[in-house]
Amino acid sequence: MIRSVLVDIEGVLCIGERPIARSLEALALLRQRGAGLRFVTNTTRRTRADIVRQLAAIGFDVALDEVVTGALAARRRIEAEGLRPCLLVHPGLLPDFAGIATDAPNAVVIGDAAEGFTYAAMNAAFRILIDAPGAPLLALANNRYFRAADGLSLDAGPYVAALEYASGARAEAMGKPAAAIFRAALDALKTMPQEALMVGDDLESDIGGARDAGLQTVLVRTGKYRASDESHPMVRADHVADDFHRAVVEVILPRLSS
């Protein structure tokens, strides 16, 4: 039986600024039934508050506490261990780390800092890792590159690789498919993995990651879904549904424990 549902945003609830058909209705059904809910997304430039605003603008009423990002997973880890991170992240993400002590740093959080990836900033991060072997290197993403207005541009992954090569440290991933982000969502919901279900359109990131973390999964045939995802040799979703609404009605509601 399922107590809580984790939902990817882009490609499941909406495509950019357009809600996917009946996804608003599907979400309302889950709320009516009292399911625990978290929206789990791999963004490295927008705060959780930004995401709440953008969802509200297209009709989704989501609370700040319901949005789980790699930054939140990193913040939980920082708080739990009393770490003082050097924040090599995009300026747009800094509000999500408000109130965290960053003096005398003993950890590094790395995202897609873009222009913030100066030689001085990279050296500062490197020196923490080389001076204190075992200092955590928390990676909000490992993507190789993304398409910016002026062309393909380096994402966090290459700079994570640079710090790993220089220091010998191994980065710990915070975003999907890493377990840290699913754990952050489940901890907040006080739900065991086997009582939770992840809905996503990305076979590797959403489905593979959630399965590795012990959750049940539904792959939806929207967003970046491709037919070949249903015959992948390594990753197989527990369920497949045409869209989020069908996932809720056909898969989730019949299994909801509350």
Added chain:
Amino acid sequence: MIRSVLVDIEGVLCIGERPIARSLEALALLRQRGAGLRFVTNTTRRTRADIVRQLAAIGFDVALDEVVTGALAARRRIEAEGLRPCLLVHPGLLPDFAGIATDAPNAVVIGDAAEGFTYAAMNAAFRILIDAPGAPLLALANNRYFRAADGLSLDAGPYVAALEYASGARAEAMGKPAAAIFRAALDALKTMPQEALMVGDDLESDIGGARDAGLQTVLVRTGKYRASDESHPMVRADHVADDFHRAVVEVILPRLSS
């Protein structure tokens, strides 16, 4: 029989600004006998002209043509293939690439650019590699870090790793122990590898690299030499000598073909 001798500089001819005992005399002996000579060094911030001046200041009379660096090896490759490189190198090294066309780049040369490793410069290099798969990525060094005045600082290696991770390209090393630098020296001397001998104090870089390139080798017990170098499980020098003078008198002169 040996026609040409390749000599490492730091730790073989001198320690910083102090010539090693009798190394001036040893070099004079090689010149008297007409041996082909090249000085093969892994510098990524000083031009070959800088090196000639610094050697002259401590008594070594070395011609510009006799100095072989990773930058020279890269330049030879660029000239041979008509490449137009994006030069992500230290400003101090740029004169060694004077006259090379860099418009519409189709290759990347990467050294320890230090402050020059901006996000914009890294993106420019990345776009060349991703837009033209197979575009050469020539690495002047792969070192992880070095000690700068203000602390340990990132060398070229981490940034090479970043570009490799982002683009999928594999860097080709230009400095020792890579074959490219030995080949640049041998081509200029019109000498076959088996007729050449490398003298060095660095087991991996000088001895291992030269052996892989087919040269004979002498390890000298000066500079960074350590006793354990003589029982290394993987790399073994053909000869070992107490210093450069003993290497010349005991190993090289008896085998010199001219």
